[in-house]
Every structure is written in structure tokens, then in C-alpha cells.
Amino acid sequence: MARVSLLLLVLLAAVSGCAARGSANPGSKSGGGSKSGGAAKDEKKCPPSLSRGWADEVNWVQTYEEGLHKARKSNRPLMVIHHLEDCPYSQALKKSFAENTEIQKMAREDFVMLNLQFETEDKNLWPDGQYVPRILFVDPSWTVRADIVGQYQNRMYTYEPQDIDILIKNMKTAKILVKTDF
DSSP: OHHHHHHHHHHHHHHHHHHHHHHSSTTOOTTOOOOOSOHHHHSOOSOGGGTTTSOTTSOBOSSHHHHHHHHHHHTOOEEEEEOOTTOHHHHHHHHHHHHOHHHHHHHHHHOEEEEESSOOSOGGGOTTOOOSSEEEEEOTTSOBOTTOOOSOSSSTTOOOGGGHHHHHHHHHHHHHHHHHHO
16 A cells, blocks of 8 residues: 555656646746747647757657667658757757757757767767767668768867857758658
């Protein structure tokens, strides 16, 4: 009986915490975001912890393996964002990413999205080193698109807030490559 009571208490805490995150500050978005749309659009999906503040309205996958499977099944590219919560560069990029409506729309409609705060064992996801922030694209055939890079020679897959236009261009490139390669 005590075990059932404990399980119910944990379940109640999880559900109430999830409901509180979804209803706290309705309509507000971290970093500003788009203010258009009704209450249904402003409602955050639960659990927002998978987004980690990058895009609460996007369905994020939990693991790299899940992302690969979903990319293949949906014939959409996987966008992998490597970042750290205590990294000021990651936080600045996250803010710009979350505020940009074009990026948010493409992330929602055209990509399988994964953000990682740890390194994977797949060395293909760190072709030029392990640093953050780092964004790579993986096509549905599970090929890491090492040819889609940012503007920096020493950190080819990093983006800074002022590089948002380059990231948008690269997201569009990843979409086009899926259509032409498959």
C-alpha cells in the first residue's frame, strides 16, 4: 500500500509540475518569440525540458538513435544542436534561435530536432572537434552532412547570434539536399 501511495505521489508531482510549466506566464516565450496566434499556439508542449529553451513548440527527440530513426522514417533531415547550459556562447545562440520565427517554423515543419548537452559516441558528430555550440545536419540515410558548415575555419559547425542568416541558409540547404539526394 505504501508503495502504491508513493507512486501516486510521484505521478501527481510530475503531472502538476508539467501543468504548471504549461500554464505559467501564458503566451510568454523566452527571448520574445512570435506573439501572433491564439491561446492554443502559445501553449507550450509538455515536457518543455526536451527543448531546453531552444523551441518549446517543436517536437524534440530524446536521443541520437531516436533522431536517426525518425529522420529515416519521415524523410526529413536531423538537426543536432550540441550545447551546454553554462556556456555563454550556447546561451546567446539559444536566445537568437528561439527568437527567430523563420528558424522556429523550419524546425517545427521540416526537421527532426535534437539538442544534446553531452557528447555522443558517434565520432561523425564531431568531425572537427568537440566544442559548443555546434550544429550538424544528418540526412535520412544517416550521413552526417559535413559539407554544411558555418563561417569559422577553426570551428566549422559553430554559429554565433550574428550568424543566424547563415544558419537559416544552411537549414534550407539541408532541406534541398534531402529532396535532391533521395
